[in-house]
C-alpha cells in the first residue's frame with residue numbers, strides 16, 4: 001500500500017515539475033480572435049511552428065514585453081517597447097474596438113495597433129509563418145488593416161520593409177535595443193534617407209548621421225557594399241512610397257537583418273550545424289559608430305570590450321557599462337582645479353599625453369605658435385578638456401570628448417592627444433615608486449632600531465637605562481609596524497602585476513619541464529634583437545593572425561617571425577601542446593615551424609624564411625607574373641595539392657586548413673610552393689566549443705557554400721578553396737576581382753561561361769597562353785570546376801585531384817556541374833574592402849566552429 005502511495009506521490013511531483021518547467025503554455029493556435037485574450041504564459045504559434053508570440057522578458061530583466069520570436073530562439077519584434085509591464089498574469093493582449101490592444105496590470109491600454117477603420121465582428125490577429133503579425137477583418141485574402149512588418153522594431157525579417165509612404169506618412173525604421181536586456185528604443189536607428197539619395201543611413205539619436213549604405217544600384221541589385229549571397233535585396237521607389245526589403249535565396253536558412261544595440265547593422269544567420277547564431281557581416285566598424293563609447297570613453301577596435309574610460313575617468317553607470325551599453329560615458333574621478341578650486345595651494349591641472357589617437361570631432365582651431373602656447377591656451381580656458389598640436393597647428397576641445405579611438409599597430413598614424421586631468425591624478429600614477437621608497441625607508445629605520453634595542457637589552461641595569469629600553473622597544477615596534485604597512489602597500493601595487501606574470505611563468509615552467517627539445521623556445525629578448533624591436537622595416541606583411549616580421553636569429557639564420565594577436569582566447573598550455581604537434585608535421589610543401597616564444601603576453605611563432613614571399617605577389621602583379629611560366633605554375637599547382645593531401649591524410653593530426661589562398665602559399669628560392677598558416681585554424685580552434693567561438697577562419701571568395709552558409713566543414717571545403725586557387729593560378733586573376741563584370745560575379749562564373757562556350761583557352765592567363773601546354777592547363781581548369789561543385793559529395797578528394805592532374809591526356813575526367821556561386825557570391829567584408837583583406841573579422845564575426853572538422 002505504502003509503495004503505491006509513494007509512487008503516486010512521486011508521479012504528482014513529476015507532473016508538477018513538468019508543469020513548472022513548461023514555461024509557455026500555448027493556445028495551440030496562430031490567431032487571437034475577438035473572444036480570446038493572451039496573458040501570463042500563453043502564446044500563439046504560427047501555423048508552421050516557426051514563430052511564437054507572447055510575453056517575454058529579456059535576459060534577467062523583470063520587464064515584460066509582448067514579442068514575436070523564432071520558436072525557442074531570438075526575439076524579432078516587440079510591441080510595447082516604451083512601456084514594459086511587470087506582471088504578465090494580470091496584463092492581457094486582446095482585440096478591442098477593432099484593434100489589438102495590450103492592457104497593463106491596471107487595465108489601462110498601453111499599446112495598440114491604433115487603426116481607425118473597420119470595427120467588425122470577425123476581427124482577428126494572425127501570426128503568419130514569415131513572422132508577420134496581421135490584423136484582419138473579413139476574408140483571409142483581404143488586405144490586413146495593420147501588420148507588424150510595417151512597424152518593425154529592431155529586426156528586419158525577410159519580407160519586412162524599411163522605408164516611408166508619402167500617402168500614409170508612415171515610415172518604417174529599425175531602432176536598436178538599449179542593451180541586450182532592455183528592449184526600449186536605443187540611440188541607434190536605420191532608416192531610408194528621406195533626401196532622395198536612395199540610400200539607407202544610420203542615425204544616432206534620430207538626428208546625427210554616421211553611416212550610409214551608398215545608393216541603390218539597380219543593375220547589381222546592391223546597396224553599395226552591403227551585399228552578399230544570402231540576401232536578395234529589393235528597393236522599390238515611386239511617387240507614393242519608397243522602401244527596401246529582401247528575401248532569402250535559400251528559404252531554408254534562418255537569417256535576419258538587425259539594428260544591433262552596438263550601433264551596427266548586422267546580418268545574423270542560424271547555423272544548424274552548431275546551433276547558434278552567427279553574425280556574417282556588420283557595418284560600419286564598431287569604432288565608427290557615433291559616440292559609441294560615450295563621453296570620455298575611448299574605442300579600441302582590437303580590445304575587448306571595445307570601450308574603455310580614459311585614464312582618470314570611470315563609467316558613469318557601472319551596470320549599463322557591464323551590459324555593454326556604453327552610451328552613458330565616463331566621468332572624472334577627480335574634479336578639475338578650475339572646476340572648484342578651494343584653497344590657494346591647490347595644484348593646477350595637468351595634461352596626460354595619449355599617443356596614437358584618432359582625434360574626436362568638434363575641435364576648435366586656435367592660433368598658437370608652439371605646443372607650449374597651445375597647452376596654456378587650453379589650461380586657461382575652464383571648459384577646455386584636451387588639446388592636440390600637429391601639422392595643422394593647435395586644436396582644442398571644449399566640453400565632453402566623444403568618438404575617441406585608440407589606434408594601434410599598423411594604423412598608428414594617429415595624433416597625440418593631451419587630456420586635461422586634475423594634478424592629483426598624476427600622483428596616483430606615481431604611487432608605485434612612492435611605495436617602493438617608503439619600504440626602503442622602513443627597512444633602514446627598522447634595522448637601526450633593532451640594532452640599538454638589542455644593545456640596550458644587553459646592558460639594561462639602571463632605571464634610566466630601563467627607561468631608554470622602553471623607549472627603544474616602542475621605537476622598534478613602530479619601526480616594525482612601518483615595515484608591515486610598507487609591505488602591504490608594496491604588495492598592493494605589485495600584486496596585480498604578479499598575478500599577470502604568474503600565468504606566463506607557469507606556462508614557461510611547463511614548457512621547460514615538458515618540452516623535451518621538440519620545439520625550441522626562444523626568449524622574447526632574442527626575438528626583439530632578431531627583429532630590431534619589431535621594426536617596420538622588418539615587417540614582411542600582415543597575416544590572418546597577426547603581423548609577420550623578418551628576423552635574424554643566432555648564426556645569421558633568417559627566419560619569419562609571426563606575432564600572434566594576443567587575444568587567442570586560449571590557455572597557454574593548450575597552445576603549447578598544439579604547437580608541438582604542428583611542429584612535428586614535415587613535408588616539402590609545408591612551411592616549417594622552427595620555434596616559438598611565449599613571454600610577457602606575447603605569443604610568437606618562428607618559421608623558416610621564404611625569400612620569394614607569397615604567390616599572390618607574383619600572380620597578380622603584371623610586372624612579376626612573367627616570372628611564373630607554365631612549368632612553375634604547374635609545379636605550384638601540384639605542390640599545393642601534395643601539401644594539402646598531407647595535412648588531410650598523412651599527418652597524424654588530420655588538419656583542415658580552412659584558409660587556403662594565394663597569400664598563404666609561400667615560394668622558396670626555386671619557386672616551389674610551401675603552404676603556410678596550416679594548423680592555425682587548429683591552434684585557434686582547439687578550445688572552441690559550440691557556444692564560444694571568437695575566431696574567424698576563411699576568406700570570402702574562397703569559402704565553400706556549405707561553410708559560408710551553414711558552417712559545415714570538411715576536407716571538401718579545402719578542396720573548394722583549392723579549386724579557386726587553381727583557377728587563379730591558371731588565369732592570373734583574383735577571385736575577388738570579378739564583381740563588376742556583367743552577368744558573372746566570380747572568377748568561377750566567368751571561367752565557366754567561357755568554358756561552356758568552348759573558349760577554355762581564354763581563361764588561361766594571357767602572359768602564358770602561347771607558351772603553356774594547353775592540354776595540361778585545360779585539365780587544370782576542368783579539375784578546378786570539379787572542386788568547385790556545389791555539393792561536397794560531388795567534389796573529388798585531394799588524392800583524386802592529384803591523380804587527375806597527373807593523368808595522361810587519354811584519361812577523361814568526369815564532367816563537372818556548374819560551379820557554386822558562379823553568379824551570386826559577392827564580397828561582404830566587415831570593413832567593406834576587397835575580398836583579399838577580409839580574412840579576419842573583428843570580435844565574433846563569421847566565426848564558425850566545426851565539430852565535424854575534428
Ligand SMILES: *[C@@H]1O[C@H](CO)[C@@H](O)[C@H](O)[C@H]1NC(C)=O
Pocket residue numbers: 033034035121122
Ligand atoms: C464571442 O462570444 C459571443 C458571446 O459569448 C458570441 O456571440 C460570438 O459569436 C463570439 N464570437 C466569436 C468570433 O467567436
Ligand SMILES: *[C@@H]1O[C@H](CO)[C@@H](O)[C@H](O)[C@H]1NC(C)=O
Pocket residue numbers: 104105106107108109110
Ligand atoms: C498602467 O498604465 C497607466 C497608463 O499608462 C498607468 O497610469 C498605470 O500606472 C499603469 N499601471 C501599472 C500597474 O503600471
Ligand SMILES: *[C@@H]1O[C@H](CO)[C@@H](O)[C@H](O)[C@H]1NC(C)=O
Pocket residue numbers: 112114
Ligand atoms: C493613434 O493614431 C492617432 C492618429 O491616427 C494619433 O493621433 C494617436 O497619437 C495614436 N495613438 C497612439 C497610442 O499611437
Ligand SMILES: *[C@@H]1O[C@H](CO)[C@@H](O)[C@H](O)[C@H]1NC(C)=O
Pocket residue numbers: 138139140
Ligand atoms: C481563414 O483561414 C483559417 C484557416 O486557414 C480558417 O479556419 C478560417 O475560417 C478562415 N477565415 C475566413 C474568414 O475565411
Ligand SMILES: *[C@@H]1O[C@H](CO)[C@@H](O)[C@H](O)[C@H]1NC(C)=O
Pocket residue numbers: 193194195201209
Ligand atoms: C538632407 O539634405 C539637407 C539639405 O540638403 C541636408 O542639410 C541634410 O543634412 C541632409 N540629410 C541627410 C540625412 O543627408
Ligand SMILES: *[C@@H]1O[C@H](CO)[C@@H](O)[C@H](O)[C@H]1NC(C)=O
Pocket residue numbers: 205
Ligand atoms: C537626443 O536628442 C534629444 C532631443 O532631440 C535630447 O533631448 C537628448 O538629450 C538626446 N540624447 C542624448 C543621449 O544626447
Ligand SMILES: *[C@@H]1O[C@H](CO)[C@@H](O)[C@H](O)[C@H]1NC(C)=O
Pocket residue numbers: 217219220739740742
Ligand atoms: C556594379 O557595381 C560596381 C561597383 O559598385 C560598378 O562599378 C558596376 O558598374 C556595377 N555594375 C553594373 C552592371 O551596374
Ligand SMILES: *[C@@H]1O[C@H](CO)[C@@H](O)[C@H](O)[C@H]1NC(C)=O
Pocket residue numbers: 232233234247248249
Ligand atoms: C530576388 O527578388 C526579386 C524581387 O523580389 C525577384 O524578382 C527575384 O526573382 C529574386 N531573385 C532570386 C534569385 O530569388
Ligand SMILES: *[C@@H]1O[C@H](CO)[C@@H](O)[C@H](O)[C@H]1NC(C)=O
Pocket residue numbers: 167238239240
Ligand atoms: C499612388 O497612390 C494612388 C492613390 O492611392 C494610386 O492611385 C496610384 O496608383 C499609386 N501609384 C503608384 C505608383 O503606386
Ligand SMILES: *[C@@H]1O[C@H](CO)[C@@H](O)[C@H](O)[C@H]1NC(C)=O
Pocket residue numbers: 335339340342
Ligand atoms: C566640487 O564641487 C562639487 C559641487 O559643485 C562638490 O560636490 C565636490 O565635492 C567639489 N570637489 C572638490 C574636490 O572640492
Ligand SMILES: *[C@@H]1O[C@H](CO)[C@@H](O)[C@H](O)[C@H]1NC(C)=O
Pocket residue numbers: 364380381382383384398
Ligand atoms: C573657451 O573657449 C571657447 C571657444 O574658444 C570660448 O567660447 C569660451 O568663451 C572660452 N572660455 C573661457 C572662459 O575663456
Ligand SMILES: *[C@@H]1O[C@H](CO)[C@@H](O)[C@H](O)[C@H]1NC(C)=O
Pocket residue numbers: 447448451452455
Ligand atoms: C649595529 O651595532 C653594531 C655594534 O654596535 C654597529 O657596529 C653597527 O653599525 C650597527 N648597525 C646599524 C645598522 O646601526
